[in-house]
Amino acid sequence: MHDNVPIALEVTDVTKRFVKSEGLRWPWKRDGNSRKPVVAVDRVSFQVRRGEIFGILGPNGSGKSTLVRCIATLLLPDEGTIAVFGHDVLREEMAVKRLINRVSVEASFFKKLTPMENLLYGARLYGLEVRAARERILEILARLGLKREDAFRPMEEMSRGMQQKVAIARAFLTQPILLLLDEPTTGLDPRSKREVQTFVVELRNVHDATILLTTHDMQEADALCDRVAVLDEGRIVALDTPTGLKARVARANGHEVTLEDVFMELTGKRLREGEQREG
Ligand SMILES: Nc1ncnc2c1ncn2[C@@H]1O[C@H](COP(=O)(O)OP(=O)(O)OP(=O)(O)O)[C@@H](O)[C@H]1O
Ligand SMILES: [Mg+2]
Structure with a gap:
């Protein structure tokens, strides 16, 4: 990327801690020091340039x-700053x-309403004209491989993957400038996955x-992302192009x-016993 391309996202020294709730603990074990904070994001800094597809990889619970x-302004960082186009x-x-627009698996919908109703609601929040929005909704849902009739069935009757497609459609509806996709393809079948990637x-x-975008699909990160940050326990442990990252790891067994x-x-994780590759 050239230096004269504007910076779309600048994350500087961001730290986010959570205080673990005590949950169900035995009363006699309760003491004053048990509420230990979890550092979910630990002094993270990076920049994303306009037009980049930037990936975040990391184990479960690494802070993605x-x-x-x-x-997405849904949580306040404890430290550091975040700027979107300045x-x-x-x-x-x-x-x-x-x-910005964010898509996540925990997307919230009115479950009794249909995808069309939910998406029109979203479109109106963004000030889109209803007729144009309706057409665009049908077009996007079709592109994502959802049948036309599914647009008019209650959300609660749909599978998880179908609901996720509706969540993706919602983000694409408003032509966002910065799109935040938290595991957009997790749980989708191979064809749907490819449709979303395309x-x-x-x-x-x-x-x-x-x-x-965040993903657990390494092939997806490799194919889609211009650069990838690897998070582990809240910290960026590497940030490079997929090619650059791969160059850091020695070839093993000739593959x-x-x-x-x-x-x-x-990420220091080892394949568990029994899952180890042969050879
Ligand atoms: N609302 C919350 N309250 C307390 N702790 C939280 C909260 N949200 C996240 N955490 C903790 O912060 C850490 C990072 O969680 P996060 O959901 O960001 O991980 P992740 O990388 O997205 O994981 P996954 O791959 O499973 O989606 C975890 O230790 C998690 O338990
Ligand atoms: Mg997550």
Whole structure:
């Protein structure tokens, strides 16, 4: 990327802690010091340039969603700053909200309403004209492989993957400038997964969107992302192009290094016994 491309997202020294709730504990074990904070995001800094597809990889609980939620102004960082196209997420929350859109598996919908009703509701929040929105909704849902009749069935009758497609459609409806995709393809069948991936690339290529996505799919990260940050226990342990990351890991057993090898090496996780590869 050239230096004269604007910075879409700038995360500087962001830290987010949570106080673990005590949960169900035995009363006699309760003591004053048990509420230990968890550092979910630990002094994270990076920049994403306009038009980039930037990936975040990391084990479960490494802080990916927390980071995304901080950028989406849903959580306040304890330390550090985040700017979206130069707008500070705390001081200029409304400006930032207009520039971003977030998709996550825990998408909230009116479950008794249909995808069309839910999406029209979302479109109106963004000030889209109803007739144009309706057409665009049908077009996007079709592109994501959802049948036309499914657009008019209650959400609660749909499978998880179908609901996720509706969540993705909602983000794509408003032509966001910075799209935050938290595991957009987790739980989708292979065809749907590819449809979403194609759509993501098209949004960047045709609509000039900048995309930050988290994923557990190493092939997806490799194929889609210009650069990838690997998080482990809240910290960035590596940040590079997929090719650059793979170059850091020595070839083992003569096979081509994959991002999965990089993940294993950098996050210090070992394949559990019984899952170990042969040879
Ligand atoms: N609302 C919360 N209250 C307390 N702790 C939280 C909260 N949200 C996240 N955490 C903790 O912060 C850490 C990071 O969680 P986060 O959801 O960001 O991980 P993740 O990388 O998205 O994981 P996954 O791959 O499973 O989605 C975990 O230790 C988690 O328990
Ligand atoms: Mg997560």
